[in-house]
Amino acid sequence: MDSCSLQIRYPSKECMLEQNEEWFHLVTEDGQERIRIHEYDRVYDVPGLYEEVVYNRLQCDSPRVITQLLKETMENHGDNSTPLRVLDFGAGNGIVGECLQDAVNTETIVGVDIIDEAKKAVERDRPEIYDDYYVMNLAQPSEEEKQALDDWDFNALVTVAALGFGDIPTRAFVNAFNMVADKSWVVFNIKDRFLSDDDDTGYNEMLQDMIGESLHIYQKHHYCHRLSMAGEPLHYYAVIGRKEKGF
DSSP: OOGGGOEEEOOOTTOOOOGGGOEEEEEETTEEEEEETTOHHHHHHSTTHHIIIIIIISOOOHHHHHHHHHHHHHHHTTOTTSOEEEEEETOTTSHHHHHHHHHSOEEEEEEEESOHHHHHHHHHHOTTSOSEEEEOOTTSOOHHHHHHHHTTOOSEEEEOSOSBTTTBOHHHHHHHHHTSOTTOEEEEEEEGGGGSTTOOSSHHHHHHHHBTTTEEEEEEEEEEEEEOTTSOEEEEEEEEEEEOSOO
16 A cells, blocks of 8 residues: 555644644544554554655655755765664654755665664665664663664664653663764754643753763754644754763
8 A cells, every 4th residue: 555545634733732642533444443652563564654754744844954964064074975774763653764865965764763663664665774673672772672772883873753752761861872982973863842841741951961972963953853743843852972981
């Protein structure tokens, strides 16, 4: 089933929901199924569904914004000739990896996600993007999993549209951060609320402690990540930095 053949019914624009509670109906021959956007295992299971809802309908622009900012920052700091060995953390169905390949010089891209459905979607839709793809929980990685990632000798960490909302706890992000070498590029985005005093995820406190000694920030860009189901812009920060030392 491709995106052209999908039948999707969206809630009215008066339906105001938290970002992680937004939903739509997928219409099939078996009837109508209500699916939350953050119900990634189900969304990835249907070819083209994530792209149709998140990118076509809700105009998500984060993969392009993040990878272009990385490209510009590398060029501005005279480092655009160094091939990147990227840990794409929270890689999902591979859209970010695809944008990375187009934007910067990559030697290796390795994806990590916590659900099998993400890996299966990559193998189905974008089989040429990743050098390897692991399904693991980086909040509690085994020694074997740590070694498997260490062997890639990463010099860049990229995570897009995955932090907060309970999808990636702060411990998992710290573990990923510590798996890339010192002086690695560190690239991520995060909802603006999670970098404010209203944050309830732990990310604001953790990142404030990290920035400075462990993480040097080159760019912090406020932009529209995507639209809500009600048509309102959802604003995020894109952060481009470099790891100074482990955290």
